[in-house]
Amino acid sequence: MGRSSGKQTSTKFVLILSCGGLLGAALIADLLWASSSYSSSAYMSIASNWAPQIHQSTIIVPKKVDKKPQEGPAVKDNKDAIPDRVLSATFADLPGPELQWEKMAAAPVPRLDGAAIQIKNLLYVFAGYGTIDYVHSHVDIYNFTDNTWGGRFDMPKEMAHSHLGMATDGRYIYIVNGQYGPQCRGPTTHTFVLDTETKKWQDMPPLPVPRYAPATQLWRGRVHVMGGSKENRHTPGLEHWSLAVKNGKALENEWRTEIPIPRGGPHRACVVVDDRLFVIGGQEGDFMAKPGSPIFKCSRRNEVVYSDVYMLDDEMKWKVLPPMPKPDSHIEFAWVIVNNSIIIVGGTTEKHPVTKKMVLNGEVIQFNLDTLKWSVVGKLPYRVKTTLVGVWNGWLYFTSGQRDKGPDDPAPKKVIADMWRTKLSL
Known part of the structure; x- marks a missing residue:
C-alpha cells in the first residue's frame, strides 16, 4: 500500500511538472513571436521612410x-x-x-x-x-x-581655379584667392582685378592669410572678404577684412580688419542691395586632403549646412534676419x-x-x-x-x-x- 501510494504521488508530480513545462514553453514561444512581429513591423516602418516607392x-x-x-x-x-x-x-x-x-x-x-x-x-x-x-x-x-x-x-597662372571670392563695380572684377589646383589642395592669398573692357589683369595686395570660398562683395568703395574656410579647407574662418578700391586699383597696401562675421564657413551668397550687405546660407566644414596623399586626394569630413542670414548696415553691426526656408549651401x-x-x-x-x-x-x-x-x-x-x-x-x-x-x-x-x-x- 505504501509503495502504491508513492507511485500515485510521483505520477501526479510528473504530470504537473510536464504541464508546467508545456505552459512555459508556450509563453516563451508567444513572447518570441510578439518580439519578432514588433521588430519586423518597426523595420518595415523605417524602411518605408527611405524607399523610393x-x-x-x-x-x-x-x-x-x-x-x-x-x-x-x-x-x-x-x-x-x-x-x-x-x-x-x-x-x-x-x-x-x-x-x-x-x-x-x-x-x-x-x-x-x-x-x-x-x-x-x-x-x-x-x-x-x-x-x-x-x-x-x-x-x-x-x-x-x-x-x-x-x-x-x-x-593669370597664379590665380586660383575654384572656390573664388568675387565682386564687381560694373567694369572691374575683383577676385580673391580660392583653391589652386585639383582634388583638395589648399587656398591661396592671391588677389587680382580684371578690366573687362581691355581683358587685362592686375595684382592686388594679398589677403593676410589664405581663405577658401570666402563671402566677398564690393560695399562702400571697399572689397569685403568674410568667413570661408581656413588653410586645411575644413575649419571655419570668422575673420573679416576690407580693402579700398577705385577704378580697378587698390587704394591701400594692406587689408583692414573689420568686425568678424558671427558664423564662419564657405559656400555662401553675399549680396549688396540698397547700401546693405547680406550674407546668406553656407556651411561649416568641407572635404579635406587625405593625410600623406601626394595628390591631395579629397577625404570626406562632416559638414553642417545652415540657413542663417546676416546683414551689415550703417551701424556696422551684424544683424540676424529671418532664416532661409531650409539650410542651403x-x-x-x-x-x-x-x-x-x-x-x-x-x-x-x-x-x-x-x-x-x-x-x-x-x-x-x-x-x-x-x-x-x-x-x-x-x-x-x-x-x-x-x-x-x-x-x-x-x-x-x-x-x-x-x-x-x-x-x-x-x-x-x-x-x-x-x-x-x-x-x-x-
Whole structure:
C-alpha cells in the first residue's frame, strides 16, 4: 500500500511538472513571436521612410504640359524633356510653382565650383573643376542678347581655379584667392582685378592669410572678404577684412580688419542691395586632403549646412534676419537681384540622415527685401549645386554646376555645362 501510494504521488508530480513545462514553453514561444512581429513591423516602418516607392509618404510632382511654346530655342526632342520628379518625402523639394524651362546653348566646358559675374548683357564665367583631377584656367563669356558663348580668354597662372571670392563695380572684377589646383589642395592669398573692357589683369595686395570660398562683395568703395574656410579647407574662418578700391586699383597696401562675421564657413551668397550687405546660407566644414596623399586626394569630413542670414548696415553691426526656408549651401554665385528681391537657385542642404550622402536642392527661392520674408517661387528642371546665375529682360538663367542622380535621387552626380532659362514673374 505504501509503495502504491508513492507511485500515485510521483505520477501526479510528473504530470504537473510536464504541464508546467508545456505552459512555459508556450509563453516563451508567444513572447518570441510578439518580439519578432514588433521588430519586423518597426523595420518595415523605417524602411518605408527611405524607399523610393510610390506610397502614402511619396510626393509626385507632375510635369507641366506646355500649351504654347515660349520664345527662344525650343526643346526639340524627348531627350531634353524634363522628367517627372518622383521622390520619397525625405528628399522632397519644398512646395512651389512649376516653371517652364528652355534649354539653351551649353557652356563650352562643364564646371563645378566655378564663379560668375554679370556685367550688363554679359555673363563672365571663371575657372572651376572639369573633373576632380582637372581644373579650368580660363574665362568664358555668355551674351544674353544673342544667347551665344564666345570671347574665351586665359586667367593669370597664379590665380586660383575654384572656390573664388568675387565682386564687381560694373567694369572691374575683383577676385580673391580660392583653391589652386585639383582634388583638395589648399587656398591661396592671391588677389587680382580684371578690366573687362581691355581683358587685362592686375595684382592686388594679398589677403593676410589664405581663405577658401570666402563671402566677398564690393560695399562702400571697399572689397569685403568674410568667413570661408581656413588653410586645411575644413575649419571655419570668422575673420573679416576690407580693402579700398577705385577704378580697378587698390587704394591701400594692406587689408583692414573689420568686425568678424558671427558664423564662419564657405559656400555662401553675399549680396549688396540698397547700401546693405547680406550674407546668406553656407556651411561649416568641407572635404579635406587625405593625410600623406601626394595628390591631395579629397577625404570626406562632416559638414553642417545652415540657413542663417546676416546683414551689415550703417551701424556696422551684424544683424540676424529671418532664416532661409531650409539650410542651403554652395550658392555663392547662384543668386541675382530682381524687383528688390534676392533670388537664389539650387544649392545643397543637410545630408541624408541614413546614407549620409549630400542632398541637392531643386528650388528657386525669393527673399523679399521689403518684407524680409522668404518664399519658393519655382522648381528647377533638376536639383543642382554651385550653379552660375544671371538675369536679362525678365529671363532667369542658370548654367554649370553638379546635378542630381535623377528625379528620385537627390545625391550629386554629373558635372554639367547646361544652360537653362525661364521667364520669371514676381
